[in-house]
Amino acid sequence: MIKFAFMLSIARRHQAILDKLQEKxxxxxxxxxxxxxxxxxxxxxxxKLLEDKGLLxxxxxxxxxxxxxxxxxxxxxxxxxxxxxxxxxxxxxxxLITENxxxxxxxxxxxxxxxxxxxxxxxxxxxxxxLSVAMELNRHPxxxxxxxxxxxxxxxxxxxGSFGEAMLEHFSCSRLFLGIDxxxxxxxxxxxxxxxxxxxxxxxxxAQKTIVLADSSKFGRRGLGKICQLDxxxxxxxxxxxxxxxxxxxxxxxxxxxxx
Numbered sequence: 001m002i003k004f005a006f007m008l009s010i011a012r013r014h015q016a017i018l019d020k021l022q023e024k025x026x027x028x029x030x031x032x033x034x035x036x037x038x039x040x041x042x043x044x045x046x047x048k049l050l051e052d053k054g055l056l057x058x059x060x061x062x063x064x065x066x067x068x069x070x071x072x073x074x075x076x077x078x079x080x081x082x083x084x085x086x087x088x089x090x091x092x093x094x095x096l097i098t099e100n101x102x103x104x105x106x107x108x109x110x111x112x113x114x115x116x117x118x119x120x121x122x123x124x125x126x127x128x129x130x131l132s133v134a135m136e137l138n139r140h141p142x143x144x145x146x147x148x149x150x151x152x153x154x155x156x157x158x159x160x161g162s163f164g165e166a167m168l169e170h171f172s173c174s175r176l177f178l179g180i181d182x183x184x185x186x187x188x189x190x191x192x193x194x195x196x197x198x199x200x201x202x203x204x205x206x207a208q209k210t211i212v213l214a215d216s217s218k219f220g221r222r223g224l225g226k227i228c229q230l231d232x233x234x235x236x237x238x239x240x241x242x243x244x245x246x247x248x249x250x251x252x253x254x255x256x257x258x259x260x
Contacts, residue, residue: 013038014046014050017046017050025064026063027062027063059184059186081217085239085241086113089113089215090110090112090113091113094114094118097175099122100121100122104171104175105129105176106129107129108180108181110213111133112130112132113213115130115136120140120142120143124137124142125143128146129150129199131147131158134147148167153193160198165198168205168206169202171206173207175210176203176206176207178211179214181223183218183219183220183236184222185230188226192224193225209234210233214236215239216238216241219242230250233255234255236256
């Protein structure tokens with residue numbers, strides 16, 4: 001009878017964890033300890049058992065419903081994911097560009113949405129790793145486009161490598177508009193390419209302010225290449241679907257969060 005009651009208690013605890021996951025999409029070990037009145041060791045064992053059954057994915061300090069690790073996908077496939085959200089994010093970000101500005105635009109489908117909405121005021125200088133962004137901005141006679149050199153990544157239609165990194169040492173710009181593949185509370189900002197991540201780091205050093213453009217599908221995800229920690233950029237523009245606990249954590253680190 002005692003053993004049956006113990007097993008029932010575990011089953012109820014597991015169901016409570018899964019119910020919380022369905023509600024929030026993410027659970028935190030410490031919050032589960034308080035809510036279920038058990039130790040962190042017990043919760044971690046619960047999460048491992050549930051992961052072994054394929055019901056969740058563990059991460060540092062908690063668990064999520066979705067696999068946090070990202071595989072690289074071609075840009076023409078990615079541009080259809082959260083397309084409306086990316087458009088709103090890009091449109092808002094475009095209004096941050098000032099007259100006679102000098103900016104850096106990284107690569108990705110969200111920064112491409114930004115490029116489509118840029119209406120230059122006076123002379124604009126735009127440095128970019130993205131071939132698509134360069135071609136889009138080249139339509140404006142008053143815009144000077146600086147295309148970074150390097151190895152062409154066919155999956156993203158952008159360049160990466162030492163040539164582009166060396167070029168960035170000669171520039172100082174007001175803002176970097178940075179697209180990412182993942183944002184994780186512990187691991188920070190990431191992309192699927194280590195070479196691209198390194199180029200992004202150089203871009204951050206060449207800009208006075210780093211503005212991250214990320215739709216809500218990027219939250220709780222991790223790519224192979226780490227760009228930076230969460231306290232190393234200035235602003236993030238996202239959509240209303242971004243998880244509340246992420247928004248709170250970013251604001252506590254002094255990051256300006258804009259919901260487009």
